Amino acid sequence: MPLDPEIVKDLHRRMVRIRFFEEAAGRLFEANKMPGFIHLYVGQEAVAAGVSVALRDEDQISSTHRGHGHLVAKGGDLNKMMAELMGKATGYCNGKGGSMHICDLELNMLGANGIVGGGVPIAVGAGFANKYSGNETVSVVFFGDGSTNIGAFHEAANMAAALKLPVLFVCENNGYAEYTPREQSMAIKDVAERAGAYGMPSKIVDGMDAMAVFEATESALVSVRAGEGPYFLECKTYRYYNHHGIQNLGLSYRTDEEVEEWKGRDAIDAIEARMVADGVASEAEVEANRASIQAEVDEAIDFADSSPMPDPADLLDNVYSDAVSSDAVSSDAVNSEVRS
Amino acid sequence: MSGRELSYLQAFNEAMHQLMAEDDDVFVAGEDVAGKGGVFGSFVGLLDEFGERRMIDTPISEQAIVGLGIGAAVAGLRPVVDLMFMDFVLVSMDQIANQAAKLKYMFGGNASLPMTITTNGGAGLSAAAQHSQSLEAMLCHVPGLKVVMPATPYDCKGLMAASVREDNPVIFVKHKRMFGVKGEVPEELYEVPLGQAAITREGSDVTVIAYSRMASEALAAAATLADEGVDCEVIDLRTVQPLDIETIVASARKTNRIVVVHEAVRFGGLGAEIAAQIQEHAFDHLDAPVARVGAPFSPIPFSPALETAYVPSAERIAAEIRATMHRPAPGVTV
Numbered sequence: 121m122p123l124d125p126e127i128v129k130d131l132h133r134r135m136v137r138i139r140f141f142e143e144a145a146g147r148l149f150e151a152n153k154m155p156g157f158i159h160l161y162v163g164q165e166a167v168a169a170g171v172s173v174a175l176r177d178e179d180q181i182s183s184t185h186r187g188h189g190h191l192v193a194k195g196g197d198l199n200k201m202m203a204e205l206m207g208k209a210t211g212y213c214n215g216k217g218g219s220m221h222i223c224d225l226e227l228n229m230l231g232a233n234g235i236v237g238g239g240v241p242i243a244v245g246a247g248f249a250n251k252y253s254g255n256e257t258v259s260v261v262f263f264g265d266g267s268t269n270i271g272a273f274h275e276a277a278n279m280a281a282a283l284k285l286p287v288l289f290v291c292e293n294n295g296y297a298e299y300t301p302r303e304q305s306m307a308i309k310d311v312a313e314r315a316g317a318y319g320m321p322s323k324i325v326d327g328m329d330a331m332a333v334f335e336a337t338e339s340a341l342v343s344v345r346a347g348e349g350p351y352f353l354e355c356k357t358y359r360y361y362n363h364h365g366i367q368n369l370g371l372s373y374r375t376d377e378e379v380e381e382w383k384g385r386d387a388i389d390a391i392e393a394r395m396v397a398d399g400v401a402s403e404a405e406v407e408a409n410r411a412s413i414q415a416e417v418d419e420a421i422d423f424a425d426s427s428p429m430p431d432p433a434d435l436l437d438n439v440y441s442d443a444v445s446s447d448a449v450s451s452d453a454v455n456s457e458v459r460s
Numbered sequence: 461m462s463g464r465e466l467s468y469l470q471a472f473n474e475a476m477h478q479l480m481a482e483d484d485d486v487f488v489a490g491e492d493v494a495g496k497g498g499v500f501g502s503f504v505g506l507l508d509e510f511g512e513r514r515m516i517d518t519p520i521s522e523q524a525i526v527g528l529g530i531g532a533a534v535a536g537l538r539p540v541v542d543l544m545f546m547d548f549v550l551v552s553m554d555q556i557a558n559q560a561a562k563l564k565y566m567f568g569g570n571a572s573l574p575m576t577i578t579t580n581g582g583a584g585l586s587a588a589a590q591h592s593q594s595l596e597a598m599l600c601h602v603p604g605l606k607v608v609m610p611a612t613p614y615d616c617k618g619l620m621a622a623s624v625r626e627d628n629p630v631i632f633v634k635h636k637r638m639f640g641v642k643g644e645v646p647e648e649l650y651e652v653p654l655g656q657a658a659i660t661r662e663g664s665d666v667t668v669i670a671y672s673r674m675a676s677e678a679l680a681a682a683a684t685l686a687d688e689g690v691d692c693e694v695i696d697l698r699t700v701q702p703l704d705i706e707t708i709v710a711s712a713r714k715t716n717r718i719v720v721v722h723e724a725v726r727f728g729g730l731g732a733e734i735a736a737q738i739q740e741h742a743f744d745h746l747d748a749p750v751a752r753v754g755a756p757f758s759p760i761p762f763s764p765a766l767e768t769a770y771v772p773s774a775e776r777i778a779a780e781i782r783a784t785m786h787r788p789a790p791g792v793t794v
Contacts (some may be wrong), residue, residue, distance in 0.1 A: 157713065180535065192669065213568030221566035230534055231567060233556050241524045242559060245531020245539075252537060259531070272554065275524035282505055438569035439603050441627040444655070446600075446703040448736075 123331055125400040127173060130410075131330040132391050132401075134169035136410055138162075138189040139388060140417045141198055144207055146366040147189065148421070155207050156218050161189030163360035166387035167292050168193035170333025171260060171353075174341060180250075180259045181230040182243035185220050186292075186359075187232030190262050194229045198420035208427035215430040216438070237263065237270035238290075244276045245285075247287035256345045260288045265311050266297030274314075277350070281318040284349040288316070288340055291354045292327065298363040299373045315352030327355030328385045331394075355387070358382035462582075464647060469639040471613035472502055475616055475620040476540070478649040480510050481676060483538060486624060489516040490542030490578075499544055500580060522548050526555035526577060533575040533629075534563070540624060544583035546633055549599070557584045559661075560629040561604030566646045577631045581609075582673055583771050584637035586659045589759035592636075594672070594724035599631055600701040600733075606630045606654055607701040611675035613643035615698055618652030618671060626654060635673045652690040655702035659711070663693035666717040666781055669708060669734060671697040674721045680774035685781050688790060692781060700730055705737055717784050721777050726754030751784045753777055 142162045149158045161168070172181070172193035183190040191201060197212075203217050204211025212222050223231035230246060233239035243261030250257040267273050268291065280287045291311045295302050308314070315322035321343070325336040333355055340351040360383060361368045369376045395401045403410070435446075466474065480486050488494075488503055494515035497504035507515040518525050522543055529541035543549055549556060556577070563571045580611050583592035599607045599728050606628055610616040614620035616634065623630040660675065661682050670678040675696035682692035693715055695707060712718050718738055720731035738750050782789055 139722070172618070182531075211568070213566060213570065216568045217566040223567045223570065225534070225567070225570055231563070231571075233559075235554055238554055238559055241527020241555060242531040242534070244524065245533070246529040246535045247531040248489075248528050249535035249537050252532070272523045272527065275519070275521035276527060278519055279521055279524040279528065283516070298608050440606075441564065441572060444606075444702045446701060446705065 122398065123334070127334065128331065128391065128395060128400050130173050131169050131334060132388070132395060132406075133409060133413070134172065134193045135165040135330060135388050135391065136191045136413050137198070137416070138165045139169060140413050141201065141420070142188060144421060145202070146361065148206070149368050154205055157277050157364055158205070158219055158367065159186040159364055160361045163382065164292055164294060164327065164328035164357045165189060166333050167290065167327045167355045168262070168358055170330040171290055171337045173334050174337035175260065176257070178228060178257045180230050180243070180246045180257070182230045182239040182246070182259070182261045182269070183232040184263055185232065185234055185236065186264070187222060188219070191222055191224060191229050191232070194224070194227045196224055196227065196229065196337055198416055199423040202420040203427045206424045207429065208424055209430040210423070210427040231446070236375070237267035237272040239263070240267065240273050241276040241279070244280045244285060244287055245279060247285035248283065250286050251347070258286045258288055258341060258344050262290050262291060262292060264297070265293040265295070265302055266289060266305065268311050268314055269297070269305055277318045277320065278316070280350040281320050284347065286344050286347065287350040288344055289320070289350060289352040291352065292357050293354055294357050294359040296359065296363070296374070297381070301373070310354060312352055312354040320350050320352045322352035322354065324354045324356065327357030328382070328387045330391055332385050347432050427451065440451035463644060465642045465759065466613050466645040467612045467639060468616050468641045469501060470632070471617040471645045472620055472634060473504060474629070474645070475617040475649065476503060476506055477509065479621060479624045480506065480514060481503050482649070485536070486540060487514040487516065487537065488540045488542065489518050489524055491518060491520055491544050492564040493517060493542050498542065500636070501543070502578070502634070508766060516654065522552035522655045523555050526552040526560065526724040530560050530563070530573065531718065533573045534571055538574045540576045540578055543579040544578060546579045546595055547590050547593050549579060549595055549631070554601070557602045561602045563603060564628070572627050573629045574627045575629045576626070577629070579631065579633055580636050581633045582635040582637055583756060583760050583767060584673070586762055586764055586767060587636070588762040592760040593752055594722065596633065597724055597729050600703075600730060604629065604749040605701060606699065608632045608654060608699045609672040610634070610698060611638070611672055611696050613641065613645045617645055618650050619654070619698060621649050622654050624662040625651065630654070633672065637673055641676070645794070652698065654699045655704055656698065657704035657707040659693060659707065662693060663691040663715065665691045665715060666719065667693045667695060667711040667715045667786055668719045668721060669695045669697065670721040671700055672723065674723050674772060676776045677772065678721055678777055681734045681777035681781060684774065684778045688787065690781065690785055690787065702775050703734070705741070708734060709738065709741040712734040712738050713745045716745050718746070719753060719777065719780050719784055720750065721753040721772060723772060724754055725757055726752055727757050729754050748784050748786070751780050753780045
């Protein structure tokens with residue numbers, strides 16, 4: 121049965137929003153307008169879009185160091201995102217978090233995470249809260265193939281299964297743990313095999329096909345919402361850029377041919393071709409959608425550019441919910457420096 | 461005061477019953493907390509009263525236990541997660557130090573983390589090197605955490621109430637050798653505020669600063685010294701993060717001599733931080749260097765003969781007080 125055209129358009133819109141935001145962020149990073157690190161999501165858009173279109177607003181998501189795409193897909197505010205990436209006061213975290221700690225609790229996006237695998241136990245905790253509250257809300261955790269080699273993942277996966285918690289595990293298998301190919305860091309080809317060890321049902325899906333990811337997520341969510349415990353979805357996907365930064369070709373840990381081959385299966389190109397072929401949208405409509413998203417991204421850059429930097433007087437805000445002065449001397453030093 | 465006596469462990473347990481009764485968002489998750497009621501009996505009776513929904517036996521997975529608490533807290537609950545021994549804090553340190561401690565700050569204040577991690581620290585049970593440690597210094601070094609170490613049944617109940625009602629991650633450390641210690645505990649639920657030390661003995665000659673089990677050893681040493689004509693003031697910190705530096709400094713300015721005591725390894729311990737802050741705030745008031753009593757720089761031994769030599773005692777504290785006062789021990793002529 122063909123997908124509802126509105127869903128196809130939604131998948132397309134979310135993917136393009138991620139792609140354009142990320143490409144713009146990459147260019148700004150290259151131009152030294154962005155401090156810190158940047159881990160671009162470009163290439164993997166079908167996963168974030170496919171999963172998030174299948175979710176309800178109240179469902180939580182937890183993300184990774186490569187997390188911009190997940191927040192954009194959940195409906196993140198591009199202005200606040202771009203401002204946070206630039207370290208501005210108007211950013212999602214008032215410039216305290218940056219790229220790797222971006223979050224939007226109002227959208228039930230529980231945060232990116234700078235520690236590989238670190239977000240998985242937290243997502244399981246959110247799943248516990250859903251079960252405790254007796255609602256039908258699901259906690260979705262995104263993680264890479266690399267994070268399934270860390271203990272926290274295994275503890276959390278086992279815990280979710282043992283306690284039958286409503287958690288959807290979404291593995292974005294892009295074939296590389298930073299610069300190390302999967303076959304060097306695990307002796308199995310499909311990460312989904314690991315789900316079986318915890319008694320968790322799983323499915324492998326083409327992570328370059330947003331419609332396939334959407335359909336797999338929808339069907340996985342049926343059992344998760346019904347209280348039958350966690351489910352594991354492995355999405356085979358690819359990262360166009362380097363682990364860090366904006367370089368893509370000419371790298372030694374993977375071949376340019378491999379990158380080009382995956383780009384030939386680009387999820388956005390594929391869905392646009394389908395939309396036109398199936399009469400979901402004309403080429404002109406697709407182009408107009410792209411243009412309006414580009415305008416939104418351009419506006420986000422302007423917003424971030426013109427936003428103020430955080431005030432150093434706010435440096436010590438939000439360490440705790442209340443004022444703590446265990447180290448009065450250093451706090452005073454910071455404050456007097458700020459005042460002078 | 462009711463005059464009713466409870467043990468340190470009973471006081472904790474009563475606090476848990478009352479805290480769970482007053483707030484349905486409070487639940488307990490950890491290893492053997494439900495069916496067994498905790499390996500030391502901290503959570504006995506809670507499963508019968510509150511059921512399996514709120515009392516959760518987990519796999520032996522300390523990272524996932526703390527993560528469960530973090531995620532549930534961010535989602536709006538008020539978790540109590542239990543790590544059986546303080547040594548196991550190290551197994552879950554990423555979740556504690558990189559996640560729980562920093563979420564609020566990293567998210568620009570947009571998250572609240574009302575989670576209490578309960579655990580059991582301290583030596584004295586011949587539990588050896590991996591079940592006896594006092595690791596509070598490393599926890600206090602991480603901004604975002606609060607660390608509570610009660611020394612009496614009254615504080616155990618009141619500090620636990622304050623910890624659970626607190627909107628920050630708290631690590632609540634009971635001392636394993638204190639479980640049977642009895643003291644007056646009111647029946648109703650009350651709070652002992654975090655970050656406020658108690659002056660448990662007023663004195664004018666020297667201040668002894670301690671916490672957890674060493675707070676009672678310090679009182680015993682003070683009683684010995686009183687017989688020798690030395691009037692000790694004793695401060696029980698009760699929480700080590702936040703540190704009540706105001707009470708410490710005021711006492712230093714009054715007595716001019718300080719002995720800091722902890723069961724943890726002396727090197728890099730809280731005593732070093734307290735001594736440093738005292739010299740920053742009260743240097744001109746000091747009549748002697750700030751003295752520190754702590755464990756030697758070694759893992760904790762198993763054999764009672766070795767463990768007794770390792771853990772600071774009232775006798776060692778008394779000796780350090782005499783040294784600070786330039787007093788000889790009784791019967792010793794100089």
